[in-house]
Amino acid sequence: MLAWEHGYKIGQWEMDAEHLILFSLLNQLDININADLADECIYDVLAALDAYIDYHFAHEEALMKAWDYPHLESHSALHHQFMNEIARLRELVKGGDTVRGALKVRGFVLEWLLNHIMETDVDYARFIAEKSKKSSA
Numbered sequence: 001m002l003a004w005e006h007g008y009k010i011g012q013w014e015m016d017a018e019h020l021i022l023f024s025l026l027n028q029l030d031i032n033i034n035a036d037l038a039d040e041c042i043y044d045v046l047a048a049l050d051a052y053i054d055y056h057f058a059h060e061e062a063l064m065k066a067w068d069y070p071h072l073e074s075h076s077a078l079h080h081q082f083m084n085e086i087a088r089l090r091e092l093v094k095g096g097d098t099v100r101g102a103l104k105v106r107g108f109v110l111e112w113l114l115n116h117i118m119e120t121d122v123d124y125a126r127f128i129a130e131k132s133k134k135s136s137a
């Protein structure tokens with residue numbers, strides 16, 4: 001089980017909440033992998049994870065756009081690359097050993113997500129915090 005730590009927060013409450021939900025979905029994936037259920041139950045969680053990642057990225061990109069964040073384009077490009085990789089892995093899961101594939105997806109998503117939050121998301125959060133401080137001063 002993954003614990004959500006205070007240090008993962010970037011200071012944008014909605015995005016922090018969405019990141020936490022992504023962690024929860026990874027935990028649900030763990031539960032379903034370990035519960036020895038039918039493969040369909042793993043596909044269900046992978047589909048939910050996919051849908052929520054999509055939702056979160058769109059939400060994040062809209063926020064960056066609303067604040068005229070200067071690195072929106074390169075940030076979205078990272079999101080797109082990640083989505084493509086996830087789609088590729090999901091196909092592999094369906095075509096092979098479901099549990100092994102799902103563990104691979106879990107490892108990949110967790111590592112990518114943590115790096116992305118701590119290195120890339122943190123930057124727009126800092127930018128927005130600075131900008132809102134200036135506009136309220």
Ligand SMILES: [Fe+2]
Pocket residue numbers: 060075079116120121
């Ligand atoms: Fe992001």
Ligand SMILES: [Fe+2]
Pocket residue numbers: 015019056060117121
């Ligand atoms: Fe994010």
